[in-house]
Amino acid sequence: MLEQITEKVLAGERLDRKDGQWLLTDAPLLEVGALANELRFRRLPDKRVTFVIDSNPNYTNVCITDCQFCAFYRKPGHPEAWTLSVDEVLAKVEFAAAKGATTVLLQGGHNPDLPLEYYLTIVRETRRRFPEVTPHFFTASEIHTIAGVSGLATADVLDRLWEAGQRTLPGGGAEVLSERVRTRIEPKKGGPAAWLDVHREAHRRGFKSTATMMYGHVETADDVLDHFDAIRRLQDEFGGFTAFVPWSFKPGHTMLEKWIKHYQGPNAYLRMLAVSRLYLDNFPHVQASWFSEGKRAGQIALHFGADDWGGTLFEENVHRAADYVNTVGVDEIVTLIREAGFTPAQRNTEYDILHTY
Amino acid sequence: MRFSDRRLGGVWDKVRGGERLDRADGMLLFETDDLLGIGRMADHVKSGREGDRVYFVINRHITPTNLCVLSCSFCGFARKPGQAGAYEHTIEDMVAMVKDETREVHIVGGHHPDWPFEYYERMIEAMHHAHPQVQIKAFTAAEIDYFWRRWKIEPKEALARLKAAGLQSMPGGGAEIFSPRLAKLLKYTGKADPERWCEIHGIAHSLGLPTNATMLYGHVETLEERVDHLVRLREQQDASGGFVTFVPLAYQEGTTKLVPRQTPPADSLRTIAASRLLLDNFPHVEAYWVTLGEETASVALHFGADDVNGTLEDERIQHLSGAQTPAGVAREQLFRMIRDAGKIPVERDALYNVIEVWN
Numbered sequence: 266m267l268e269q270i271t272e273k274v275l276a277g278e279r280l281d282r283k284d285g286q287w288l289l290t291d292a293p294l295l296e297v298g299a300l301a302n303e304l305r306f307r308r309l310p311d312k313r314v315t316f317v318i319d320s321n322p323n324y325t326n327v328c329i330t331d332c333q334f335c336a337f338y339r340k341p342g343h344p345e346a347w348t349l350s351v352d353e354v355l356a357k358v359e360f361a362a363a364k365g366a367t368t369v370l371l372q373g374g375h376n377p378d379l380p381l382e383y384y385l386t387i388v389r390e391t392r393r394r395f396p397e398v399t400p401h402f403f404t405a406s407e408i409h410t411i412a413g414v415s416g417l418a419t420a421d422v423l424d425r426l427w428e429a430g431q432r433t434l435p436g437g438g439a440e441v442l443s444e445r446v447r448t449r450i451e452p453k454k455g456g457p458a459a460w461l462d463v464h465r466e467a468h469r470r471g472f473k474s475t476a477t478m479m480y481g482h483v484e485t486a487d488d489v490l491d492h493f494d495a496i497r498r499l500q501d502e503f504g505g506f507t508a509f510v511p512w513s514f515k516p517g518h519t520m521l522e523k524w525i526k527h528y529q530g531p532n533a534y535l536r537m538l539a540v541s542r543l544y545l546d547n548f549p550h551v552q553a554s555w556f557s558e559g560k561r562a563g564q565i566a567l568h569f570g571a572d573d574w575g576g577t578l579f580e581e582n583v584h585r586a587a588d589y590v591n592t593v594g595v596d597e598i599v600t601l602i603r604e605a606g607f608t609p610a611q612r613n614t615e616y617d618i619l620h621t622y
Numbered sequence: 623m624r625f626s627d628r629r630l631g632g633v634w635d636k637v638r639g640g641e642r643l644d645r646a647d648g649m650l651l652f653e654t655d656d657l658l659g660i661g662r663m664a665d666h667v668k669s670g671r672e673g674d675r676v677y678f679v680i681n682r683h684i685t686p687t688n689l690c691v692l693s694c695s696f697c698g699f700a701r702k703p704g705q706a707g708a709y710e711h712t713i714e715d716m717v718a719m720v721k722d723e724t725r726e727v728h729i730v731g732g733h734h735p736d737w738p739f740e741y742y743e744r745m746i747e748a749m750h751h752a753h754p755q756v757q758i759k760a761f762t763a764a765e766i767d768y769f770w771r772r773w774k775i776e777p778k779e780a781l782a783r784l785k786a787a788g789l790q791s792m793p794g795g796g797a798e799i800f801s802p803r804l805a806k807l808l809k810y811t812g813k814a815d816p817e818r819w820c821e822i823h824g825i826a827h828s829l830g831l832p833t834n835a836t837m838l839y840g841h842v843e844t845l846e847e848r849v850d851h852l853v854r855l856r857e858q859q860d861a862s863g864g865f866v867t868f869v870p871l872a873y874q875e876g877t878t879k880l881v882p883r884q885t886p887p888a889d890s891l892r893t894i895a896a897s898r899l900l901l902d903n904f905p906h907v908e909a910y911w912v913t914l915g916e917e918t919a920s921v922a923l924h925f926g927a928d929d930v931n932g933t934l935e936d937e938r939i940q941h942l943s944g945a946q947t948p949a950g951v952a953r954e955q956l957f958r959m960i961r962d963a964g965k966i967p968v969e970r971d972a973l974y975n976v977i978e979v980w981n
Contacts, residue, residue: 271624294924294964295665299658303626530962531917532924561887561917568657568888604886606655 267296270543274304280544282490288540289486294532301539301570305551309572313621314602315550315612318595319368319401319576320361323583324349324387328374330406332451334440334482336518336586338374348376351386355394357580362395364579365595368614370435371402381415381422385429392430399614400431404438405463406454420466427470433614434467436475436510442495443488450483450521457495468505473615476506476548480537481513481529482521489537493544500547507616508550508573511537512557517587531562535569542570550616555593555601557584564605573612574602623663627656630663633899637663643900648849651896657888664895664926668907672928675979676965677906678956679972681726681932684719685939686711686745690732691768695808696798696841698877698943700732710734713745717752724753726932726972729760730795730939733768739775743787750788757790757972763822763833764796767814777822781829791972792826794834794869799843800851807842808880820858827864832973835865835904839893840873840885848893852900859903866974867906867929868897872913876944887918891925898926906974912940912947916959923963930959 266287273280280288288297325348328338339346349357354371361369369391384403391400403411403426412419440447442457454460464474476496480489500506513529516522542551553571555563556578563574577595593601595611599622602609611620623634633647643651651660687710690700701708720727727749742761749758761784769775781789798804800816814822823833835855839848859865870893875884898907909927911919912934919930933951941947953969957980960967967980 293662293665295658295662299624299626299662302658303624306626527958530958531921532963535921559917561915562921565887565891565918565921600883601886604883605888 267292271300274300274543277546279546282494285490285493285540285544286486288543289489289536294536297536297539297543298569301542302568305542305570305572308549312607313610314567314572314574314605314607315610315616315618316574316598316602317368317576317612317614318364318366319370320357320364320366320579321370321372321581321583322354322357322361323373324354324371325373325376325379326582327376327378329377330375330451330453332454333520334450334479334514334516335583336515337583341376341378348379351383351390354387355390358391358395358398361579362398366398366577366579367619368399368401368576371400372404372407372435372437375406375410377410377414379411379414381411381417381425384411385425388426388429388431399433401433401435401614402426402431404435405460406438408434408463409455409459419463423463423466423470423472427472432472434464434472434474436464436477436506439477439492440479441484441488441492442478443484443491446482446484446488457491461495461499464505465499465502468499468503473505473507475508475510475552478509478511478537479514480511481533482525493541497545497547500545504547506548508552509541509545509548510552510554510575511541512554515557515584515587519587531558531565534558534562535566538566538571539569556581560593560601564601567602567605567607573616574598574609623659625656625659627654627659630654630656630659634663637667637899642902645849645853648852648896648900649845651899652845652848652892657892660895660899661891661925664898665924667898667902668926668928671905674964674966675928675968676923676960676963677929677968677970677974678960679726679932679970680723680953681728681972682720682724682935683937684711684716684727684729686716686729686731687734687737688732688938688942689734691735692733692810692812694798694810694813696838696873696878696880696943697939698874699939703735713741713748716745717748720749720753720756722755724756724935725970725977726757726759727753728793729758730762730765730793733765733772739769739773739780742769743783746784746787746789758788759791759793759972760784760789762793762796763819764813766792766822767818778825778829781822781826781831785829785831789831791866792823792831792833794836794865794867797836797851797855798838799847800854801843801847804843804847816854820854823858823864824862827862832864832866834867834869836869836871837893837897838871838873840889841880848896849900852897856901856903859901863903865904867908868901868904869908869910869931870894870897871910871940874913874940874943874945876942878943887914887921890914890918891922894922894927895925911951911959912937912945915947916951916955920959920962923960923965930956932956
């Protein structure tokens, strides 16, 4: 099986589900990693690993979706529920900009009380006041919420965001794009189509976005392949995905904690990254998430097909709510990438290189 | 096997043919960019010997004292008499530290200025008497050598008396890096030198005491010095045959700061893989989670390691040198480290008798 897959990969042939199944479940880990690493260097021959200076603030923790994997949200009216004003959000963007951020990934709960204008003002004002910052705002399910509240179609919401100056969307909220999984852990977010349609419409309009996956809960290899197939097909249509970013589910303080006590460890992560590099043959970048998996696993991941280190994440609250905290500054990122044997390069949201160290 | 560094093809031919690697091969293993290439070769060797088995032991560390006449530059553990944090345990204290479920007690401490050899002998005797089911692994070759330096007790006599008192094996510490240059630079010339360290292990082997071997890496040593160290251990094993496990120890920069940061995980994975490939006569290579961190230790089980040490209740030496890992873990955490790698946890005792296969 390994020989057959190796031949396909080297010939630039697409892997099928049978290949994917074997890679995810039975293949020796280092064989998958070595092949992914080989493919990575065929695509990106430089020993360069990119990172972005960014921050991940949130505008609200109010949410009506009750996802079982989430420790961050509070129901409307809950004593710990909060929502920031436009000015408060912009103060967070200002904080990030002052620290040199070129990307602000702003996301929040699904808060039914916020009007369309709230979102558009944040985009417009970010563009106007902080031109050096790319507003990388609002995941697919938030776009759905905005559409529902404002009575517009999601496509129209995207048009309005585009007019306001937004050009990229973050890839969160995908979890695992399989009917079975989404029904089980996030029934109120809709099936895979709910996420995919927003990204399709966004890519059609010229937006770039990332695709994420949160694994390590109730999914099977088959579900993971559903996810891979769905985003690979969509990428064939418009090529709008910049990168694939997997991370493991963190059970702390979530409803799923009752059944799933521990997050999947580094070996599962390295396998997921390597398989994604091989299977998602039309994705330019695969991101090693030091933030969700730890710096050591992040460094090792650079030998398993990943070519991006993610960001500085000056502010992050979602993993933090699950008691999972990692911090890093630019100097440390540069050191970590160098230690792993690569050349660090700062990129922007769309993966253009800004500065090579 | 496909290598991104083609030079590894020659090493792979030797590995497959069961041929011994030489120094030049060893240097290549440490210098190549092809981390997963050497990892896969080491995994091939490990899997051939042990399949998916990974060993662990329910153990406890006891460090009788941190008073030490030496001043090794890499050590954050040792204290001088009267210095803050210095301590000395009584034999009764130490005996009381061991619980019924413990299989192995690992006793290693500072080179105490005054404790007579008889104190150590009584320590082992009392431990063995109070906990006859617990296997005692105690005193590095550096400590055995110190009994000679301080009390003129020959290693052969010391080990024979300790064995009679209940000692069953010797840990591999005190080897540091076999390099006269570093012994001078890092101020461990007052410690058993490589010849003496090997001699003492040879004596232990001749008395029927199995021992381990270590290498302290990731500070200011060169790659040649690592290869020299491994080759020297391999020669000793050819001569006396009693080494059971090789334990690479990643230097903890914590308080002594010989280097600003701990060596990166890829270097540790490489060192484990290279050790597995070079030390063809060592039964086991360990991923010592205390110095590596749990994640790297777990990944290392794909790079030739077949042992994660143990629960290590109350480990001190690495922790006072800055190790960030917990000072002990439950069996369940070791299971997770092993099972995350897709391996089978096998509980062993100090002598590698299998107690239970945790399928």
